[in-house]
Structures are given as structure tokens and as C-alpha cells.
Amino acid sequence: MTTKIDIENIKSKVIDLTKVDSIKILTKKIRAIAYYDWEKDLIVINEDIFKNVSEDCLTYIIVHEVIHKLTNTKGHGAKFLNKLLSIYSMDEITKYETEIYSAIQKSNLRTKLL
Numbered sequence: 361m362t363t364k365i366d367i368e369n370i371k372s373k374v375i376d377l378t379k380v381d382s383i384k385i386l387t388k389k390i391r392a393i394a395y396y397d398w399e400k401d402l403i404v405i406n407e408d409i410f411k412n413v414s415e416d417c418l419t420y421i422i423v424h425e426v427i428h429k430l431t432n433t434k435g436h437g438a439k440f441l442n443k444l445l446s447i448y449s450m451d452e453i454t455k456y457e458t459e460i461y462s463a464i465q466k467s468n469l470r471t472k473l474l
């Protein structure tokens with residue numbers, strides 16, 4: 361894991377992948393891994409997860425939340441998944457979901473990506 365997370369680098373990667381104009385990110389002690397705050401147009405990330413995954417995995421988590429915004433979906437139906445699969449391959453998704461799962465085990469969280 362990187363000791364110092366380059367959040368600006370992650371943001372520019374997400375902007376590149378999703379073509380959004382800007383992203384607002386906040387880390388916080390929460391039960392979920394991450395969620396999109398529809399009212400504040402803000403991505404909230406669990407601070408334990410934030411510290412325990414790679415930059416590429418954080419990029420994936422943020423892209424996931426941006427897709428909820430872009431597709432106007434709260435669940436993970438066809439509309440959401442089609443958009444996700446236009447950005448990441450199934451192998452990449454599996455790799456990052458596994459990394460997230462390991463981080464959950466480390467931080468004793470009982471939750472999943474919202």
C-alpha cells in the first residue's frame with residue numbers, strides 16, 4: 361500500500377475514465393465502504409478502506425460511485441453494470457472487489473460497496 365495517497369492523481373484518473381467535470385471526495389468513519397451523497401454531490405469513502413487499498417482500487421471505488429451519479433441509479437442493475445463494464449473488464453472488477461474484500465477483513469467492517 362502507498363503510505364501517501366495521491367488524491368489529485370486518483371481524481372484525474374477518475375475524470376479520465378468517466379468524463380465527469382469534477383469530483384468531490386470526503387473520507388469519513390462510516391459503516392459502508394463508500395457512497396454517493398446525492399444532495400451534496402459528494403463521494404464519501406470509509407477512511408479505514410481508504411488507508412487499506414491501492415490507488416488503483418480507490419480509483420475503482422470512486423468510479424463505482426460516479427457511475428451511480430451518471431446512470432442515476434441506486435442499485436446495481438443492468439444500467440449500472442453496463443456502464444461499469446464499459447470502463448473496467450470483468451477481470452479488473454474481480455481483482456478490485458477482491459482487494460476491497462481483503463480491506464474489509466482487515467478493518468473488521470461488515471459491509472459492501474453501495
Ligand SMILES: [Zn+2]
Nearest residue numbers: 424428473474
Ligand atoms: Zn454501488
